[in-house]
Amino acid sequence: MRHWRHATAVVAALALGVTGCGRDDGGPGAGGPSAGGAIAEGKATGEITVWAMGAEGEKLKALADDFTRENPAAKVTVTAFPFDAAHDKLATAIAGRQTPDVSMMGSTWMGEFAKTGALDPTPAGLFDQAAFFPGAWDTTVVDGTAYGVPWYVETRLIYHRTDLAAKAGVGKPANWQELTAFAKGLKEAGGAKWGISLQPGGTGAWQSFLPFAWQAGADVLADGKFTLDTPQMRTALEYYASFFRQGLAPSQVAPGAQESGFVSGDIGAFVSGPWHMSILREQGGAALEGKWDVAPMPREKAGTSFIGGADLVVYRDTDNRDTAWKFVRYLTSPAAQQKLYDLVGSLPAVTATWQSGKLADDPLLKAFGAQLADAKSPPAMATWEQVADVIDDGIERVVRGVTDPATATREMQAKASAIGTGS
Template structure:
């Protein structure tokens, strides 16, 4: 998978957590209160606002916010584009040194680490129309510390032309049908492998969670106090994934070179994989004229007793405690959170809107591939909002690789993972 470049490597974020928890006093500081938030005035924004943003977002933001600057002629917004591979170090150093920007673009999975360095969201900024999972990622002890900017989820990309050749007119909705399609891609459409699935390495466990969630599994209890990683539901999902490798339908050791998944999808050698919305334009470009009519997206298949459920993530806009111009910063965040602005942002960079009402716009409904992501967003879960999750996830990656590449018994591996998670605790 596929967790887009937004997610930090587990070891990196764990190190960041250790530093920030020490520097910000997570164990000793009192939680922020709602009345600590900035009160927004009705006038236009003024002064200088600094914002750091990563990747494509950082590159596109300067041009995109010109309408905001035109509507607020006394404000100047300075955007710093930060590479994803150095963002973690840059933010943690800035927090420790009191040199943060006014606004930071924080991945939803970063929030537990950085929460104590952030200001509470002003009450005047309404997030009630946003996806619940997105606002959940910003909320600690009942206080929201950021505003969701965009969201992500994962669906199955599949070759519709080769599926028809293999005898499938529609994408399967259950596990049996999904595996049958993957097998038919090989038997009837000449594919080398029917589907690309994670077999180990960074975030492979997180990439597998949609199958576990679609089998009724949870990785924690509802209160996030107890890990539940060795249940029959998790084990059943791992057994199901493992069966693709055991039957030769998926490759245990796929090519990890950048662009290899796209190339295999375009040439039909591996006509199905799971990923996010950013791959839509990339596949159209790689496949050339007419290729957009040869592929579609399907929802995560469900087990016989489960419901299609995928992974969700995204990025939030947060204002740091050390912000020099917090009111103007929050006004920019508020502008970027408007449904019509989020639709324009999707058109600019293909980021999915966090505002649910934005999904009624023809810009998102006209393309069935994009609309498919909107449908999947109705049933998603996020990773645990805990500082120990990166360590648990990294341990899970190791165990999953030993199962899928080393034939380790799933029950044994998940039992060991449960013990590791119990020893790490929840960080609360």
């Protein structure tokens, strides 16, 4: 998922309102089922409404039309709206029990919305979990129950200027030590002003930092308790901050400056997702062609990256559960996954789609597919966005030299524990 954020306090109040206003069929943490009931055999019938966001929402009608051609007795009405409005629109709909039958949902929102009891557990046996990237499937699981299925995914790799790397005599970094040497080489011998660009704090910095935490063997949560103040987390934060302390990464990056800096050669490398491929091709043009590549995340104890994207969910208040889930099943078929990629470039969550065509042949796309096999998301919890703000703040304070990693992780642990997981 890209940086999808929202007004947490308002949303929390709305979510609490749902659980306190008549839902007695249980959600996770309230004796909810471990799997939903089966759906009927046969073709889909009747009407459903579907909400989706961004480019995927704008193009979803084409997939809905394919579905209704196969199921002529069914009707799918798609409503598309911007990403910025998505979270609060869903929260308001849940609070008022005016939900659609199906919606797209940001993968890091699953814990929050599942806790409201508004989501229908994924029907047992309807989907093959092994067909999806493991990290993507994990985003749907809250307290042992899957709510929905992954629709599309993204992960992060190291974009880098190959011409500057060749000039510096450095290759793709395999571990942390080599990544530091890589950034130094790009700056000192390659001619870049900055060896690498990393997010120095602020909204969404956790998405840049947590892969390094996972690589160090750290995690956010274990056995229901926060684990933000551990030696592994401190090691990761110290390593992340070292790029800024050594002058290898800029402590401030204005919007658009990362891309223009990479094109000009001022920035030798940066970590980002697949959307940057088209941005670099557009901004760099022929002059940049053949001068950049992507590298997997470095491996310490692990080589894990972040996995984001969006899931598909069905709401418990649906009046047409069978058709809702049949439409979700259709959208996760290899053919529909391929068409979504062809329409908007969203990377498929179903691994079989990566076995042919451009996804199998393009070296850059293959690199993203390989990294998706070792990628994860933060734990699904109702309070994740609040906890994410705490992590973002801790990162920024260390990067700017306001505090040290040991103090920052201790404060992060205390603040996150005070917030709780919402269970």
